[in-house]
Amino acid sequence: xxxxxxxxxxxxxxxxxxxxxxxxxxxxxxxxxxxxxxxxxxxxxxxxxxxxxxxxxxxxxxxxxxxxxxxxxxxxxxxxxxxxxxxxxxxxxxxxxxxxxxxxxxxxxxxxxxxxxxxxxxxxxxxxxxxxxxxxxxxxxxxxxxxxxxxxxxxxxxxxxxxxxxxxxxxxxxxxxxxxxxxxxxxxxxxxxxxxxxxxxxxxxxxxxxxxxxxxxxxxxxxxxxxxxxxxxxxxxxxxxxxxxxxxxxxxxxxxxxxxxxxxxxxxxxxxxxxxxxxxxxxxxxxxxxxxxxxxxxxxxxxxxxxxxxxxxxxxxxxxxxxxxxxxxxxxxxxxxxxxxxxxxxxxxxxxxxxxxxxxxxxxxxxxxxxxxxxxxxxxxxxxxxxxxxxxxxxxxxxxxxxxxxxxxxxxxxxxxxxxxxxxxxxxxxxxxxxxxxxxxxxxxxxxxxxxxxxxxxxxxxxxxxxxxxxxxxxxxxxxxxxxxxxxxxxxxxxxxxxxxxxxxxxxxxxxxxxxxxxxxxxxxxxxxxxxxxxxxxxxxxxxxxxxxxxxxxxxxxxxxxxxxxxxxxx
Numbered sequence: 001x002x003x004x005x006x007x008x009x010x011x012x013x014x015x016x017x018x019x020x021x022x023x024x025x026x027x028x029x030x031x032x033x034x035x036x037x038x039x040x041x042x043x044x045x046x047x048x049x050x051x052x053x054x055x056x057x058x059x060x061x062x063x064x065x066x067x068x069x070x071x072x073x074x075x076x077x078x079x080x081x082x083x084x085x086x087x088x089x090x091x092x093x094x095x096x097x098x099x100x101x102x103x104x105x106x107x108x109x110x111x112x113x114x115x116x117x118x119x120x121x122x123x124x125x126x127x128x129x130x131x132x133x134x135x136x137x138x139x140x141x142x143x144x145x146x147x148x149x150x151x152x153x154x155x156x157x158x159x160x161x162x163x164x165x166x167x168x169x170x171x172x173x174x175x176x177x178x179x180x181x182x183x184x185x186x187x188x189x190x191x192x193x194x195x196x197x198x199x200x201x202x203x204x205x206x207x208x209x210x211x212x213x214x215x216x217x218x219x220x221x222x223x224x225x226x227x228x229x230x231x232x233x234x235x236x237x238x239x240x241x242x243x244x245x246x247x248x249x250x251x252x253x254x255x256x257x258x259x260x261x262x263x264x265x266x267x268x269x270x271x272x273x274x275x276x277x278x279x280x281x282x283x284x285x286x287x288x289x290x291x292x293x294x295x296x297x298x299x300x301x302x303x304x305x306x307x308x309x310x311x312x313x314x315x316x317x318x319x320x321x322x323x324x325x326x327x328x329x330x331x332x333x334x335x336x337x338x339x340x341x342x343x344x345x346x347x348x349x350x351x352x353x354x355x356x357x358x359x360x361x362x363x364x365x366x367x368x369x370x371x372x373x374x375x376x377x378x379x380x381x382x383x384x385x386x387x388x389x390x391x392x393x394x395x396x397x398x399x400x401x402x403x404x405x406x407x408x409x410x411x412x413x414x415x416x417x418x419x420x421x422x423x424x425x426x427x428x429x430x431x432x433x434x435x436x437x438x439x440x441x442x443x444x445x446x447x448x449x450x451x452x453x454x455x456x457x458x459x460x461x462x463x464x465x466x467x468x469x470x471x472x473x474x475x476x477x478x479x480x481x482x483x484x485x486x487x488x489x490x491x492x493x494x495x496x497x498x499x500x501x502x503x504x505x506x507x508x509x510x511x512x513x514x515x516x517x518x519x520x521x522x523x524x525x526x527x528x529x530x531x532x533x534x535x536x537x538x539x540x541x542x543x544x545x546x547x548x549x550x551x552x553x554x555x556x557x558x559x560x561x562x563x564x565x566x567x568x569x570x571x
Contacts (some may be wrong), residue, residue, distance in 0.1 A: 109192020125298020325391025330494025361529025
């Protein structure tokens with residue numbers, strides 16, 4: 001509950017105002033039985049002159065309750081919404097800072113469940129839970145004082161079942177907490193199953209796996225319902241059991257209070273008022289069960305959210321970054337790198353220098369470490385200390401946002417947002433003009449195709465760019481990198497999905513662009529790196545050959561074999 005209490009403390013003034021309004025509402029409601037008692041006693045004595053006055057009092061109390069009930073709802077429910085908003089914003093910002101290795105271990109559906117169901121449970125605990133808890137305390141305190149004032153002995157008799165209620169609340173509270181945690185975990189798994197099915201709908205249909213995935217979803221859905229029903233069974237017993245104990249108090253009052261009226265120890269008005277107060281206590285007793293349910297659910301969800309928030313990003317700026325260098329020279333110094341949790345290095349003893357204004361080509365077989373090499377430059381993964389330098393400074397000692405701001409990267413598997421082509425190209429530069437967007441599209445060999453679309457730049461690309469072909473998506477990614485006009489440009493096999501003619505067009509367009517900046521071009525096709533100033537060939541994470549195109553062809557090694565094979569395929 002510590003996490004819940006910390007959130008409540010931040011909005012203590014709003015909560016205090018809401019509880020004060022609730023205090024006034026409960027106080028006004030507790031006056032009503034006193035008025036009714038006086039009216040009943042007058043009627044018993046045959047006095048009816050004050051009935052209109054009593055009726056007006058009750059109408060006035062109803063008006064006070066109306067105003068202040070609105071106020072407590074505004075303040076208490078508003079505080080819950082503010083807490084939910086703050087937690088969601090904090091969680092979102094935190095997720096943006098976490099490293100790729102975190103997302104390798106946490107499915108998207110699980111993270112979505114944290115941002116929806118878990119935060120909803122926290123909000124309900126911080127609003128409805130606080131409301132019911134405060135209402136129960138205030139109403140119980142006021143009603144108890146009034147009941148003691150009427151008959152201390154009858155009050156003790158009415159509260160005889162209280163120890164049983166305490167034991168029930170403590171026992172059932174622990175059960176609710178554990179079962180709700182299982183429900184939330186199952187919901188996260190179910191959400192991930194739906195996300196995978198929607199994202200991979202093309203693959204599902206291509207392999208005719210709709211029925212199989214449907215059965216898997218049905219199993220997950222059935223398990224989710226079973227876990228919910230296990231929670232409902234506990235809650236289904238909990239609520240009525242509290243009601244039974246509250247009803248037991250009513251029976252005790254009727255028995256002993258009725259005998260008190262017969263013996264003259266109580267007036268009929270006193271018994272009516274006492275019974276009214278006891279009726280008011282039935283709600284707090286019932287509410288106690290709901291409060292425990294809401295707070296246990298909220299605590300379980302808050303625990304899940306706090307575990308996410310406690311995850312530290314593995315890659316972050318140093319406490320005191322060094323001054324950013326003006327040079328854009330990139331140096332790999334005997335770099336050996338293995339992914340987190342892997343024993344086998346993806347790169348071994350890589351040593352190469354990319355001078356400022358130079359274009360480096362990187363080729364090799366699948367799995368040779370080409371993409372890994374370029375992902376280390378913007379620190380998508382962290383290189384070992386003293387192995388990767390920009391302008392003579394270790395990249396780990398530079399400001400991370402500044403480092404990434406000078407790098408434009410077009411990956412092979414480009415991610416497009418469910419927005420327009422204009423918004424996707426200008427993603428890194430929202431203020432870009434249409435002229436800049438069209439120029440970036442032209443350089444990426446996409447301008448003519450965009451112009452042929454009915455909506456042009458305003459064409460919606462669909463989720464993950466489903467409305468575009470693979471080659472078109474890659475070219476949008478290239479345009480997105482080019483529009484930034486970055487000093488360092490990295491093309492990570494960004495032309496793999498375009499045909500040879502389009503590739504040649506794009507390479508012609510990019511010659512002038514690459515000549516003005518430090519560039520690294522990763523490719524499977526030799527044609528994409530033929531004009532590079534220097535080329536390295538990777539195999540099993542090592543540089544096995546390097547030189548310019550002519551020298552590498554003359555060596556007759558792996559590069560020459562790849563070149564010969566690709567030329568044979570083209571011809």
